[in-house]
Amino acid sequence: MSELSTEEQAIVATVAGFVDRDVRPVARDLEHADSYPGELIDQMKRLGVFGLAIPEPYGAAAVSTPCFVQVTEQLARGWMSLAGAMGGHTVVATLIGEFGTERQKQRYLPRMATGEVRAAMALTEPGGGSDLQAMTTTARRDGGDYVVNGTKTWITNARRSQLVALLCKTDPAARPRHAGISIVLAEPGDGLRVSRDLPKLGYKGVESCELSFDDYRAPAESLLGGTEGRGFAQMMKGLEIGRIQVAARALGVARAALDDALRYAQQREAFGKPIWKHQSVGAYLADMATSYTAARQLVLHAARRYDSGRRCDLEAGMAKLFASETAMQVALNAMRIHGGYGYSTEFDVERYFRDAPLMIVGEGTNEIQRNIITSQLVARGGVGS
């Protein structure tokens, strides 16, 4: 899009070229085998994708959020799992860049920018996802350490991360509850183990796991920002970029489904003409393209708002809500247009259909997004100008 500088346009074009040349030809087979795409992830590291949210002097290629959205969209257009592999990582990079101590920035950001250190987010617990403040994982101060106990789930990249940003309670008795929440930057060590890999409908290839903390000790200096009780506010900021990233993933899935359907509708003939000329199929294509374009504008709007430095939970929530529902609808319509082939695992459409729901339930369910949007509408006195 023209709002990007020429360099950022070139960055998006580079990633698009990578997706077309190296990702799309192999995504289907890797996905069906549920194989970890090690080669593709290595290429993403060499490209510099893992450093897109890390500014100088720690990184070399921080880009605007609209550019980040478009890079994410391109990756997801190839295979949503690849965009997932850099999603949580980017949120952690943003958290450290925004709130970390200088020592934490020095320790992690340069190596995160190259992908040498990959980071994961640990928020959700088996007993509660959306109600973050009700979490039970605790970090109790003991001398120079925190001792962590609890279980986290839905940790993407858990087995291949060298850093986990862990949301936990450093003061379980605190009232209001969020005043007792902190983020601990946990590195692999005794007492921290991956307790199981979660089986999934889609989002294959990259692992999503349950993590158990059993008297795991982290040095006190691993508390993000160095002050207890700031974790909830920090994570709310992290979730703004996280939700924009998930919305961008949804755009990529929608775009892939739309592109495939548009191509197929021009190739496939029925009753003596290409099926796009049948009004009912043509109308699907028109609706799919319209919703996708609207979703894209909404996500870019949230991205610009994020870069303005103003609070953007309402905008990120709207973007995530609308883009993910759009991706689901576009994937379903792509399947209708493909007919039986759409249901076949020999085509990619069924993958889009299985990947799209992740963005509906992930990074805060769409029901939670609506709550956020509504409370912000009331707080801001309307939708704003």
Place this chain on the structure above:
Amino acid sequence: MDILVCVKRVPTVGGKIAVTPDGQEVDTRMSGFTISPHEECAVEEAVQITERLGGTVSVLTLGPEAAIDQLRDALALGAGRAVLLETDGREFGPAATAAAIAAEVRSHGYDLVLLGNEASDTGDYQVGIRLAHALGWPVATGIKNLTTSADGAVARREYRGTEESYELPLPAVITVKEGINLPRYPSLPGRLRAKRAPVERSAPAWQPEGLRKQALRVPAVAGHQAVILGRGVDAVPELLRVLGELGVL
């Protein structure tokens, strides 16, 4: 090792090629510009050599100011320095191009100059050889395998089914062909660095040469012909005969 790679801004040609109404240029309104695959490989080869042996990669183009785009593309791939020999838009012939590059090589000093085997628009196949002649350096062309050390280079190419191998002392000029390596993607930090890198400029004088472009014309493409061999089962014997003729069966 200090390496110079020469690239040329050429029209991107994907599908059908169109010519401007005056017959002087390829119509690029819908296509844009690029460098040839041979030259992309030359840049990649130079970057790989310096990653192994140390040294610098400079990239040079002779062309209009807009050719800076192609220099920046090469910078993003890992070249460290860019030189624009700026023209007023007139096409330099191969002799004038070689002379202008030779002047840059003499003033800066390089151990190795890499070029694509031929420009993908004019296809003269001359600049590398003329450059080496002007410098009095050895030259190997059409190279698809290159081994370089501080002492010299071994350059290999296929010619009519046999492999030829040349040992060259340095400095030398080598023109390479697509396939010598798989060019990397420009890294995203590389893209951003490329924007900030300064471009050194000079403006060599245009000189007339023996060959001049009169006009471009798109050659007529022979149309495809379909022959109906028969209908239904009756067509099978004829179909088998044709497949047999083609050696498919």
